[in-house]
Amino acid sequence: MKHLALMATTALTLSAAPLWAQEAEETQVIGISIPAATHGWAGGMNYFAQAAVERLEEVYPQLDFVLATASDPSKQVSDIEDMVATRGIDALVVLPFESEPLTGPVKAVADQGVWITVVDRGLSEPGIEDLYVAGDNPGFGRVSGEYMVSALPEGGKVVALRGIPTTIDNERVAGFEEAIAGSGIEVLGMEHGNWNRDDAFTVMQDFLSKHSQIDAVWASDDDMAVGVLAAIEAAGRSDVKFVLGGAGMKEMIARTRDSDPMVPANVTYPPSMIASAIEITALGLVSDAPVAGRFIIGSELVTPENAEQYYFPDSPF
Amino acid sequence: MTTQVTRPGQPAGPGHGINLHVLGPIVALLVLIVAGALMNPNFLSYANITNVLARSAFIGIIAVGMTFVITAGGLDLSVGSMAAFIAGLMILVMNLLVPSMGAGISVILVGMAVALGAGLLAGFLNGFLITNMRIEAFIVTLGTMGIYRSLVTWLADGGTLSLDFGLREAYGPVYYGGLLGVSWPIIVFLVVAILGEIGMRKTAFGRYCAAIGSNDQVARYSSVDVNRIRLLTYVGLGLLVGIATIMYVPRLGSASSSTGVLWELEAIAAVIIGGTMLKGGFGRVWGTVVGVLILGLIDNLLNLTDWVSPYLNGAIQGVIIVLAVILQRENRPEG
Incomplete structure (x- = not known):
């Protein structure tokens, strides 16, 4: 990450073309695999994931994002396999549909040296993920x-x-x-x-x-x-x-x-925790700041006095 | 299979006098009612009966249409998603019209027309693909099931579509109000069921459905317009889904991707519990009504009592559904 400024300039001039073709070494890809919007909370989570990707794509031109939503665990496993095979992801942010069926496939990805961020639902085997972001x-x-x-x-x-x-x-x-x-x-x-x-x-x-x-x-x-x-x-x-x-x-x-x-x-049990996970993962890729570990987002009591700060009019949830 | 009637443990047989094939679902329903009354004194209260009947009305209205589709040898898996999609569409259209037309009767009437129109179209699409394009009903409706479910998720942007607050006040009585103490969903369900029963028993359409379901070749040679009748069963079912949605939307005033999940299986289960044959050829609308009530009562009973872990609700439901079908199996010609 020493040539950040140089890379940013290059990225700006080439922003229309797929960067990873010519500059596979410098562009890093973050894969995000989450359950589809099957209920209100998941809908909010999808919204915040997309919002985070849009924001980060502007801030970090050297990062590429692949976002896939799955309607069942086996589709999610296929999504993750596709990301590794076709996009060569450097980091994976995954909110497992179910813990058991996803543990093996995510472990296989981790074994290839890919950074793993697990969100909300833990895997059944400890120690696979580099970063764990979850509600309490x-x-x-x-x-x-x-x-x-x-x-x-x-x-x-x-x-x-x-x-x-x-x-x-x-x-x-x-x-x-x-x-x-x-x-x-x-x-x-x-x-x-x-x-x-x-x-x-x-x-x-x-x-x-x-x-x-x-x-x-x-x-x-x-x-x-x-x-x-x-x-x-x-x-x-x-x-x-x-x-x-x-x-x-x-x-x-x-x-x-x-x-x-x-x-x-x-x-609160904020669906925007997916955004925290994506942001922290991106930070880990582009900077030297250490981000491995566990990040637990507390559940807070909302009362008439503090409700305004928890109100997000644009979110579907 | 006449040798089987003397098998131990099977009381029914020639000369027994009681036709379990007809009485099976009614016996199951009565057992549930008696069990409910013994377990909780509130079970037979006016409020509880109204609750159960009103909330069963959606599945009930749809299941009456499903009876015709299944009798004619078809199947429709898309009704739950279709209901969710129509509910979403209806809410969007009504919300759009509120600024120009005000939150009143006229907007609600437009919303109802949209629901009926969308139901007719959706039913026609299913029927057209099945009859004219000659694709298996299972595949066509599995496809449209996914399409409508995605469409409602897309319309709602992954969240929930909510009816304008003022409209909710105006529209609410359609679910919560009623006539002479009987709420509207119950009245509509009753009217649909009676018309369905007459249609099945007394009209040429009903007889054609049964004829097609038992042997469509023979029906065709008997100069029945098989494709037209089949198409009509799907169009009718679509229309009834529209009607069910009209009754559903005022209840919570919202639609999301979790609206109407598994309604198709509940409707099909109700039809089969009621004695209609899944492979077609014989249909019984009043049986379907009994089937719907059985399904509604099981849920209600499980909530009113504590003697079974809520984790096991699905198992109890499954056992009762299978028992209700076993009860009526014995006198059937082919076992």
Whole structure:
């Protein structure tokens, strides 16, 4: 990276032509493999990945990016194999669809000397990745639980909606249960709403039929919170004081900002963590700054006071 | 297979008097209702029954159309994606019109027309490719399933399309409102089911569907316009998907790539539980309605009770679906 200025000039004059053909030694390629936008959060993650690539392509002309979205684990494995075979990537940023099926293929890429950044979902074998960027799932549950305790100081009856049965979901629920332990908050029931609005609507309708008194709902996700709020409104129930979602969907952040009593808070689990991963990986390639290690992005409590800084109007999520 | 009726553990047979083939789905439904009433006192409450019927209406309306398609020997895997795409399109069009037409009835009527038109077109496209281009229904609708799912993701830019807030207020009663205490989705489902039952039993169209499904060559020689009837079953199904979407959009006022996921399999399962033959030739619309209710009740029951881990919900569902089909298997001519 000693001839950065020289390279930048060369890149500018040749910017229309594919650089890697003539200057394979100097242009470095970062491959990014992420799941397709199959739900709101993943949609946001796709948006932030594209935004990061666009920004970095301008800042670092010596870097090339290959972005592939996969709708299932086997497609993701093929994507990664193609990136290595046809583009000769120098670094791989991967958000594994599932941990198990991706571990072997990513390890094979790592063995070829490619820099590996794993995002959010860890691989099943430790030590493969050079950099790990992730949200804090136990922390997400803990912050949610602590908020419940502070919002219901006298204790109360709550129901909880869980996501798709995964490690992520288990860690969140464990964190939540730990935080409310001994607080007088009674969990009447937990069912899977699969991070889906329609499923959450159905589950919440049934919770309302089953329990005559519910003080609050831990929807644990903003897509599910949308369904939960609709079910409560349709049932005309006034016993539910508030719904705590999570992940920071812009519509929900806006409601918190505008002091909606039903949506008093949110807990972040930012889809923009993919951007952090891409930025740090790029930094590692173009500079001498050390970036190997673990980078855990904390889950923060959003309240009406600080909601404005978590509101991203352009993001689809 | 007459030798099999004396096999141990199979009570049904000639002279038994009860036709399980007809009663199977009803027995399964009754068992579920009794079990539900015993397990939770709220199960038979007005609110819970309304919830279950209203949320089953989408699949129900689609499943009635699916009954005709399957009876005529076809299949449609695209309905769930189609519903998501139509919902997305409808929301986009209505949001676009709000500034010029205001958030009122007129915009909602345009939205409904868009849904019906898009449904008709989508159904026609499936039917045209299957009948005129002579491509397998499974392949055509697998293809359109992927196309519509991608289109809605693209329309929503990977996120969620949300209906204009003012419109949501105006449109909401279509799902949440009703007539004499019966909510609109239930009424529409009922009307569609009754028309479907009449269409299947009393009209030439219904008889042609069964004839084509059991043997399309014979039907062709009997001067039935096989291609036209088949095309019509897909167009009809597309129209019903449009109607289901009209009832779905006001519920949450949003559409995303996770809208309508697996609706096609639920609709097909309901049709088969109801006694329609997957290979075609025989269809029963009232059976489909019972099948839809069984599927809806299973979900509801699992949420109302605690005695099974939520991880096992899918397994319980699977077991009950298979049991419901076994119950009606015995008196069928070919076993």
